[in-house]
Amino acid sequence: MTMLELKDIHTYYGNIHALKGISLRVEPGEVVTLLGSNGAGKTTILRSIQGLLRPRQGTIRFENKALEILPAQAIVRLGISQSPEGRLIFPRMTVKENLEMGAFSRRDTLGIKTDTERALTLFPRLRERINQKGGTLSGGEQQMLAIARALMARPRLLLLDEPSMGLAPMLVTQIFSIIQDINNQGTTILLVEQNARMALTVAHRGYVLQTGQIVLTGTAKDLQSNEIVRKAYLGET
Amino acid sequence: MAQAIKSRNILGAIAALTVLLFGGWSGAVIGWLLGTGAAFIACQGKKITSAKTGIRLGVNAGLGLGIWILIASLVQGFLLLPTTGQSALGIIQVLTLGGAGLVVATLSGWLMGAAQGLGPRRQRITVAFLAVILITFPLIDQLADTNWTATVIQILIFALLALGLNIVVGYAGLLDLGYAAFFAIGAYTTGFLSSPQINLEWNFWLVIWIAAAVAAVAGVILGAPTLRLRGDYLAIVTLGFGEIVPVVFRNLTQIQIYEPISKIFASLLGQPKLAICLVGCDRPFNLTGGEAGINPIGRPALPLIGTFQSGKYLPWYYLVLLLVVLSVLMISRLRGSRLGRAWAAIREDELAASAMGINLVQTKLMAFAMGAFFAGFAGAFYGAYISAIFPSVFDFSVSVIVLCMVILGGLGNITGVLLGCVIIMAADRLYLPQLAQVLKSMLNTSVLPNVANPALRDFLATSVDPLQMRLFLFGLTLVVMMIVRPEGLVPNAERQAELQSPDEESLAEVRSL
Ligand SMILES: Nc1ncnc2c1ncn2[C@@H]1O[C@H](COP(=O)(O)OP(=O)(O)OP(=O)(O)O)[C@@H](O)[C@H]1O
Numbered sequence: 046m047t048m049l050e051l052k053d054i055h056t057y058y059g060n061i062h063a064l065k066g067i068s069l070r071v072e073p074g075e076v077v078t079l080l081g082s083n084g085a086g087k088t089t090i091l092r093s094i095q096g097l098l099r100p101r102q103g104t105i106r107f108e109n110k111a112l113e114i115l116p117a118q119a120i121v122r123l124g125i126s127q128s129p130e131g132r133l134i135f136p137r138m139t140v141k142e143n144l145e146m147g148a149f150s151r152r153d154t155l156g157i158k159t160d161t162e163r164a165l166t167l168f169p170r171l172r173e174r175i176n177q178k179g180g181t182l183s184g185g186e187q188q189m190l191a192i193a194r195a196l197m198a199r200p201r202l203l204l205l206d207e208p209s210m211g212l213a214p215m216l217v218t219q220i221f222s223i224i225q226d227i228n229n230q231g232t233t234i235l236l237v238e239q240n241a242r243m244a245l246t247v248a249h250r251g252y253v254l255q256t257g258q259i260v261l262t263g264t265a266k267d268l269q270s271n272e273i274v275r276k277a278y279l280g281e282t
Numbered sequence: 283m284a285q286a287i288k289s290r291n292i293l294g295a296i297a298a299l300t301v302l303l304f305g306g307w308s309g310a311v312i313g314w315l316l317g318t319g320a321a322f323i324a325c326q327g328k329k330i331t332s333a334k335t336g337i338r339l340g341v342n343a344g345l346g347l348g349i350w351i352l353i354a355s356l357v358q359g360f361l362l363l364p365t366t367g368q369s370a371l372g373i374i375q376v377l378t379l380g381g382a383g384l385v386v387a388t389l390s391g392w393l394m395g396a397a398q399g400l401g402p403r404r405q406r407i408t409v410a411f412l413a414v415i416l417i418t419f420p421l422i423d424q425l426a427d428t429n430w431t432a433t434v435i436q437i438l439i440f441a442l443l444a445l446g447l448n449i450v451v452g453y454a455g456l457l458d459l460g461y462a463a464f465f466a467i468g469a470y471t472t473g474f475l476s477s478p479q480i481n482l483e484w485n486f487w488l489v490i491w492i493a494a495a496v497a498a499v500a501g502v503i504l505g506a507p508t509l510r511l512r513g514d515y516l517a518i519v520t521l522g523f524g525e526i527v528p529v530v531f532r533n534l535t536q537i538q539i540y541e542p543i544s545k546i547f548a549s550l551l552g553q554p555k556l557a558i559c560l561v562g563c564d565r566p567f568n569l570t571g572g573e574a575g576i577n578p579i580g581r582p583a584l585p586l587i588g589t590f591q592s593g594k595y596l597p598w599y600y601l602v603l604l605l606v607v608l609s610v611l612m613i614s615r616l617r618g619s620r621l622g623r624a625w626a627a628i629r630e631d632e633l634a635a636s637a638m639g640i641n642l643v644q645t646k647l648m649a650f651a652m653g654a655f656f657a658g659f660a661g662a663f664y665g666a667y668i669s670a671i672f673p674s675v676f677d678f679s680v681s682v683i684v685l686c687m688v689i690l691g692g693l694g695n696i697t698g699v700l701l702g703c704v705i706i707m708a709a710d711r712l713y714l715p716q717l718a719q720v721l722k723s724m725l726n727t728s729v730l731p732n733v734a735n736p737a738l739r740d741f742l743a744t745s746v747d748p749l750q751m752r753l754f755l756f757g758l759t760l761v762v763m764m765i766v767r768p769e770g771l772v773p774n775a776e777r778q779a780e781l782q783s784p785d786e787e788s789l790a791e792v793r794s795l
């Protein structure tokens with residue numbers, strides 16, 4: 046059964062037609078990546094899935110439930126969480142409190158505890174800084190916190206918006222290997238990335254987006270060898 | 283250390299000012315209150331291993347304060363009184379009053395210091411001290427003949443308002459400039475339900491809960507249209523509501539309601555008599571009494587005490603004290619609750635909060651409702667206490683003053699907010715009027731007779747009046763405060779961290795753009 050399926054989604058910001066008929070799907074267990082240049086509409090897709098924006102047209106189904114009519118808080122409870130673009134951690138809360146906020150939609154105290162432990166094992170740096178204010182973490186640590194916080198909702202589908210943005214190459218490699226780990230532990234991932242090279246190494250499939258439309262799709266291998274992708278996103282000539 | 287000395291001098295100056303303005307036994311009363319406070323502050327942040335160290339610190343603080351009081355008593359008794367047209371006191375009398383202040387301040391410091399030395403139970407004992415002070419205050423006040431209880435009741439009414447507004451502004455981060463509207467709604471609900479105005483005389487103990495509930499519902503209704511607004515825009519809309527509500531109450535004096543369908547037919551047929559009248563048929567119905575307000579309003583009654591009387595402050599004092607304590611308990615539980623965490627999250631970042639699965643609409647509406655609930659409490663008590671309400675009581679300045687209390691004390695911190703309330707209200711309702719009075723009599727007896735120029739004399743007589751400078755002093759305090767200590771008197775830890783690292787905050791701002 047397909048996990049997530051978008052059909053002909055149109056999303057607007059006022060008069061700006063940001064998504065012009067997006068259709069895509071994500072199968073259980075996959076890592077699917079969305080590639081595209083700035084302003085192509087990648088963030089808009091994630092926000093539409095999570096109910097933070099309402100598409101004007103089209104349907105979104107998650108495990109056969111219609112998402113486009115549900116409020117954001119119900120969608121989180123269904124098992125979709127997001128590490129948003131720009132991280133958006135709570136700067137005046139500690140690392141611990143940020144993680145607790147990530148589990149806001151849950152009430153199983155015991156499960157929250159094991160998931161906190163799991164998140165801190167994935168990101169040992171956060172364990173060292175458990176009582177530090179989120180706003181005083183370094184950029185990379187904030188990115189880790191944003192991903193860990195998203196995991197605290199125990200999602201079945203994890204949405205990651207540019208997790209490598211602004212990180213040093215070392216850290217980028219590390220973050221992608223953690224993403225791989227999260228996927229290996231059974232979480233399906235929809236990954237938005239500027240760093241196409243890295244994204245295509247962890248992803249199974251990918252979609253290429255241009256000004257609100259999908260122009261190319263295929264397995265990661267196909268995309269890696271595709272002429273357009275090589276030129277536009279992998280920086281080859 | 284420098285901090286301790288600074289706060290000690292400030293407390294000393296306040297005590298001295300009190301003695302200078304009020305005279306009499308006020309030195310002993312203020313010595314009791316501030317001596318306890320000074321000892322508490324002196325022991326803050328120190329490692330106190332035994333009662334002995336605590337006592338040393340406490341007595342030190344109390345004695346320092348007592349010396350201020352003694353000196354002020356001497357100045358007041360010998361120098362100040364004659365210049366205001368009263369006769370100077372005898373040496374024995376002055377020494378008794380000043381000495382009492384000194385002794386009481388030192389003893390209070392001793393007690394508080396000893397209590398602080400008790401180690402792990404420190405916090406509970408501090409609360410117990412506060413409780414004893416609050417419970418015995420009106421009795422001591424009567425004994426010392428200082429007559430402060432009436433003002434303290436007003437302070438406590440505003441404490442309810444400040445606590446409620448702190449939920450909206452401090453916890454949820456929604457700037458509300460029209461908070462007085464809910465105070466008005468609570469008071470008018472009480473007015474409607476327990477006065478001859480519409481012939482309902484319900485029991486106060488029931489009405490106060492209804493008033494709070496009605497205010498909470500009003501909070502939801504007024505909050506709903508503002509949900510999509512942030513920051514400045516929200517402030518302007520709430521400001522508008524704050525203005526509209528008293529105007530509505532002022533004008534609901536000529537009510538006539540017709541059954542709508544018959545009214546339409548009647549006007550179509552040109553036969554006004556056909557309209558079926560429902561309310562106010564013989565004579566338009568006066569709901570709110572307009573500018574004159576609603577008067578009288580029923581008072582609470584208790585088995586042993588009987589109906590509360592207007593001049594007898596004791597029952598009123600204990601009632602409003604009870605309300606404040608109840609509110610503090612409820613609000614401090616709220617903060618740590620699920621709802622409290624949701625408020626903190628939307629205050630920091632709405633988009634992220636929403637991505638965490640927080641229901642923005644519900645969370646914001648709950649903030650407005652809970653905030654308004656406590657204003658409803660305050661309004662109900664106020665209406666019964668004054669036994670009358672007028673629309674002019676609930677104007678914009680009330681909203682502003684309450685907001686100032688919250689900001690001055692420290693957004694989001696209950697202790698800070700209460701402290702801010704006490705400082706602003708005491709300055710505004712106690713010290714300033716007394717200062718005006720003392721200055722006036724000083725002017726009349728010692729200055730004016732010696733001024734030859736009649737123009738200058740008139741100018742002095744009319745312009746030296748601190749009450750006229752009330753708003754100026756108010757603004758000045760805020761400006762100074764924002765420069766010296768922008769995080770408030772007792773900041774909450776989060777806000778302090780944020781203000782101390784300004785680049786962090788601007789970064790966060792850039793990110794959210
Ligand atoms: N809040 C907004 N109001 C108006 N237009 C917006 C808003 N947010 C995004 N847009 C527009 O919608 C389009 C898609 O934006 P989106 O943020 O989805 O791009 P993106 O693919 O995530 O780009 P990037 O890689 O730079 O993050 C852009 O043209 C952008 O200008």
Ligand SMILES: [Mg+2]
Nearest residue numbers: 087088089130
């Ligand atoms: Mg984006």
